[in-house]
Amino acid sequence: MHVPDGFLDAPTSAATGAVAVAAVALSLRGARRELDDRTAPAAGLVATFVFAAQMINFPVGAGTSGHLMGGALAAVLVGPWTAVLCVSVVLVVQALLMADGGITALGTNITLIGIVTVAVGWTVFVALRRVLPRRLSMVAPAAAVGALISVPVAALVFTALFSVGGNVSVDLGAVLTAMLGWHTVIGIGEAVVTGLVVATVVATRPDLVHGARPLLFERELEVRTGAVR
Amino acid sequence: MGAGHGHRLHFHGHSPVHRAPAHLKVLALVGFMLVVVATPRQAYPLLALEAAVLLGVVALSRVPLRYLLPRMVVEVPFVVFAVLMPFIAHGPRTEVLGVSVSEPGLVAGVALLVKGTIGVLASLTLAATTEPQDLLRGLQRLRTPDLVVQIMGFMIRYLDVVTAELGRMLTALRSRGCDPRSPRHWPVLARSLGALFIRSYERGERVHLAMLSRGYDGRLPQTGETR
Known part of the structure; x- marks a missing residue:
């Protein structure tokens, strides 16, 4: 799903590159708040996890396969700033060491997969967390909806970039319909997997789920007497 | 490693x-x-x-x-x-x-x-x-923020460890008749991924403690040959 070299023209690539650099610089400061001095090893291992999770391919039909993007998942698990950092590092390593995604399209890929999915996923998640009952069991569904919406929005932003810097005039309406339709299907898969993964971590180590932390602090200590003798 | x-x-x-x-x-x-x-x-x-x-x-x-x-x-x-x-x-x-x-x-x-x-x-x-180590040093020389280079370093260093861990989990799933690619078995796969996240995060914490006990102060020491 990575954008290769030559897909978007040079000015658009440079502009998205600038956006990516600015966002990564901001995330560096934000991640220090989320992880303090554990940033390097913890974010590095989370980046490795995101990479490993992306390795599992799912058949999406027509002989092609999609994989988890993991933006919304990482945002809910480790917080949005660290998530941007982790996904961006994954994309840089993939571009430089695995030739996956063009080097000039790195900014575009970071903007789409690293920034848009994380920002949208996290925003939707936080909004839902406010609306839904404040219970731990609501974290996973909220994360799933965040993931569901984040993927088509990324496709929407890609179509917008393509209309500005695409190298050919195609029927934008058709591209938009195709991209949105396709990515809604991918988004459903992303949502199911994201929700299930978050539910697992919430069930076993809720303290590790960044998005569940406010709910954990609200929980009152329950002292049960009489049950144990 | x-x-x-x-x-x-x-x-x-x-x-x-x-x-x-x-x-x-x-x-x-x-x-x-x-x-x-x-x-x-x-x-x-x-x-x-x-x-x-x-x-x-x-x-x-x-x-x-x-x-x-x-x-x-x-x-x-x-x-x-x-x-x-x-x-x-x-x-x-x-x-x-x-x-x-x-x-x-x-x-x-x-x-x-x-x-x-x-x-x-x-x-x-x-x-x-x-x-990879040369690439990291090269990126450092290109004034890539130190923290980004460190995160990349950890990612590259533990890439094989974590993907091998995932590989063993998938082998275990398959040997029990589970097909990780099929949506029917996504709940099982997702539980494995959740476990992988917890293991990776905890590994990160252990690595951090090990680094602190060896004098880590936010910067990695330069070791090995400098090219």
Whole structure:
């Protein structure tokens, strides 16, 4: 799903590159708040996890396969700033060491997969967390909806970039319909997997789920007497 | 796990391209690809020249094409898009092998294919000739923020550990009759991924403590040969 070299023209690539650099610089400061001095090893291992999770391919039909993007998942698990950092590092390593995604399209890929999915996923998640009952069991569904919406929005932003810097005039309406339709299907898969993964971590180590932390602090200590003798 | 490990795409060698400083190679790759992307799409002689330059570098690196070509499969998904281009684009129609296609679409599809292929081959050449540790040092020299280089370093260092862990989990799933690719078994797969996240995060915490006990103060010490 990575954008290769030559897909978007040079000015658009440079502009998205600038956006990516600015966002990564901001995330560096934000991640220090989320992880303090554990940033390097913890974010590095989370980046490795995101990479490993992306390795599992799912058949999406027509002989092609999609994989988890993991933006919304990482945002809910480790917080949005660290998530941007982790996904961006994954994309840089993939571009430089695995030739996956063009080097000039790195900014575009970071903007789409690293920034848009994380920002949208996290925003939707936080909004839902406010609306839904404040219970731990609501974290996973909220994360799933965040993931569901984040993927088509990324496709929407890609179509917008393509209309500005695409190298050919195609029927934008058709591209938009195709991209949105396709990515809604991918988004459903992303949502199911994201929700299930978050539910697992919430069930076993809720303290590790960044998005569940406010709910954990609200929980009152329950002292049960009489049950144990 | 330690330094000096080659990664999956690295091709051991001692050519001038292998020995060139990593930061220069990264700069050369970015500069070269910017030129390729900015090349007008119908300037075929220019594109051919760029491809020739790239093939020259590949020849100089003495990495056999036999090694590089199979690894270019990452390109396949967008080849599909490039092939579709002539059919979905607007503009005057033209006949190719008896099929009516859009002329600007055809031009764009060919340009996309050529530029994308050059991009993949160029990136592969960098990956094949550069050790990860050298790449990290090169990025450091290019003033990449220290924290980003450190995160990348940890990612590269633990990549094989974590993917091998995932591989063992998948083997265990399969041996119990579970197909991780099928949506029917996604709940099981997701539980494994959740476990993998917890293991990775906890590994990160243990690594952090181990580093603190060895005097880590936010910067990694320079070790090994400096190139």
